[in-house]
Amino acid sequence: MTDSPRVAYFCMEYxxxxxxxxxxxxxxxxxxxILKASKDLGVPMVGIGIRWADGYTEQSIGPDGQQVDGPQDSEADGLLEDTGVEVTVQIRGDDVRCKVWRTEAFGNVPLLLLDTALPGNPHADTTRMLYGGGDEARVAQEVVLGVGGVRALRALGLDVDLYHFNEGHALLAAFELVREKMGGGMDYDDALAATRDEVVFTTHTPVLAGNEEHPIERLRRIAGLDHVSDAQFDALGGSPFNMTVAALRVARKANAVAELHGATANEMWSSVDGRAEIVAITNGVHRPTWVDPAMLEAAAxxxxxxxxxxxxxxALLDFIAERTGQRLREDRLLVGFARRAATYKRAALIFEDEAHVRPALEEGRLQLVFSGKAHPxxxxxxAIVARLVEMARAYPQSVVFLEDxxxxxxxxxxxGADVWLNTPRRPKEASGTSGMKAAMNGVLNLSVLDGWWPEAFDPGVNGWQIGDGFESVDPTAHDAHDLGSLVSTLFDDVLPTYYDDRERWTSMMRASIESTRDRFSARRMVTEYVEELYRPALAEA
Structure with a gap:
């Protein structure tokens, strides 16, 4: 797809x-x-991000069963190329140098990473830790990503047609584009309109409280942005200033990341006047990275x-034994659950009916393996992590928690799991790509009808559902409803099929692979970005 518009893709993490x-x-x-699939397809894209000195957080579990956080060891030597370019941004009124690194080492289109950890640099720790520090540190990081990212493109002579913001973290890039145009003689309104012709936006978080807000005074104090008045700030993102609202208003096109999420997002932001249309482009996964080719070949x-x-x-059981010393059984059902430890994902939901689950765990008929980090x-x-660790210690023969x-x-x-468990409170899961990876590997999903799963689920054919699309503003009622469905489906259908009907199980595995390998691939996703987001945005400009 070399005829795609040239795109600069901004994201806080890669x-x-x-x-x-x-x-x-x-x-x-x-x-x-996305960067890997763009490389595969020949899409002219460059990624913009940050080189984090300490990464995100290295998770370990203390003797008391609590999560302990520490810096991650950097292994980037030899993986990043020094471009020899530095750009300067302003943070709290100081000139801050940003070194620009580049990598194409992982089968990806070029990725530029900005780094403030330079000798004598004011605010050198801005790029120390991903999502580290408080709200003011976040704004400083977003200055580096957005303003620094645009300036890095200019310094390297990289011409682009569109700027794709993945979440609101990149919004300050739009302010830099406006500043450039005002420097060329446009007034603010014309510069904003011209910038809108160049921006597309992906929204993820379907929880209002999860969409970043800042007092206008904080943005101005940390990021400067003197070319924008308080009234113009307010008109774009409100007061306090909502990064998602502003991004929806500054973008020509926007997308949600699943069909259900598209409906949720359009309803959630329906009161935002002047916002971009939100279309649904369901996420996908890069098959060469995540899927065993032997499984794809056998299915084909x-x-x-x-x-x-x-x-x-x-291989998974050996990995678990090496990491934890716990040896699970190959001939027993293994259920996997791995994702960020957020409360709405309800990782420990299954243990809320321990009376039903305990006998199966004690007998070893049911095995559970969990992994996931909580933000520091x-x-x-x-507390969710601690609960999972508690259960792993209570049932060491059947329950595992993998650190970090x-x-x-x-x-x-x-x-390597047999079943992939997914228990979010609908409709709070925007997409969820781990289930796609599992499905393409022949691992059968047992999931709430949220995120991507309503698009993929074929009853009785390629996996199982939890609940019936139930939603409630009462979390207690919601949890009780879904827990009952989870336990009944697990014990009445999943376990009997696994142990008593191998033919049906392998037939479902085949259907799982065949129904997801193309439809939920990153190739399909990036193709739709080009056809439904990038080209239409330029055509309407």
Whole structure:
């Protein structure tokens, strides 16, 4: 797709490889897969991000079962190229130098990473830790990403047609584009209109409280932005200033990341006048990164799926034993759950009916493996991790918690589990790509009908549903409804099928792969970005 518009893709995090500590979770993994699929397709794209000195957070579990956070060791030596370019941004009125690194080491289009950790640099720790510090540190990081990112493109002579903001973190790039145009003689209104012709935006978080806001005074104090008045700030993003609202207003086109999320996002932001249309482009995953080619080959040729799956399962069991000393059984059902430890994802929901689950765990008929990090300041998320660790210690023969969730852990689990469990409170899961990876590996999804799963689920054919699309503003009622459905489906259908009907199980594995390998691939996603976002945005400009 070399005839695509030239795109600069801005994101706070990128999950390209576990050695490059530039990702925290799903947002970064998605961004990494987009850069790889763009390379595969020949899309003229360049990524813009930050080189984080300490990465996100290295998770360990203390003797008391609580999450302990520490810096991640950098393994970027030899993976990044020094461009020899530095750009300068203003943070709190100081000139801050940003070194520009580049990598194409992972089968990706070029990725530029900005770095403030330079000798004698004021605010050198701005790029120390991904999502580290408080709200003021976040604004400073967003200055580096947005303003510094645009200036890096200029310094390197990279011409682009469109600027794609993945979440609101990149919004300050739009202010830099406006500043450039005003410097060329336009007034603010004309500069904003011209900038809108160049911007597209992806929104993810379907929870109002999760969309970043700042007092206008904070933005001005940290980022400067003297070319914009308070009234112009207010007109764009309100007061306090909402980054998502402003991004929707400054973008020519916007997208949600699943069909259900598209409906949710359009309803959620329906009161925002002058916003971009939000279309649904469902996320996808980069098959060469995440999917075992032996499983794809067996499904495509009608070959045996059980043997390659069992090989992946043994690899996961060996990985677990090496990491934890716990040895699970190959001949027993293994259920996987790996994602960010956020409360709405309800990782520990299954244990709320311990009376039903306990016998199956004690007998070893049911095995559970979990992984996931809580943000260092997310105490409810840390409580979820502690609960999972408590259950792993209570049932060491059947329950495992893998510390320090990472790309290698995600890859091993989405290949080697038998079932992939997903229990978000609908409709709070925007998409959820781990289930796509599992499905393409023949791992059967047992999931709430949220995110991507309503588009993929074929009842009785390629997996199972939890609940019936139930939603409630009462979390207690919501949890009770979904827990009842989870337990009944697990014990009445999943377990009997696994142990008593191998033919049906492998038929469902084949259907899972065949129904997802193309439809939920990053190739399809990036193709739709070009056809439904990039080209239409330029055509309407």
């Amino acid at each position: 999950g390209l490889d576990h050695r490059l500590k530039t990702y925290a979770g799903g947002l970064g993994i998605l961004a990494g897969d 040729t009608g070959g045996d799926l059980w043997a390659p799956h069992q090989a992946n399962k043994r 300041r997310d105490e409810p998320g840390k 969730y990472s790309m290698p852990i995600g890859r091993a689990m989405t290949r």
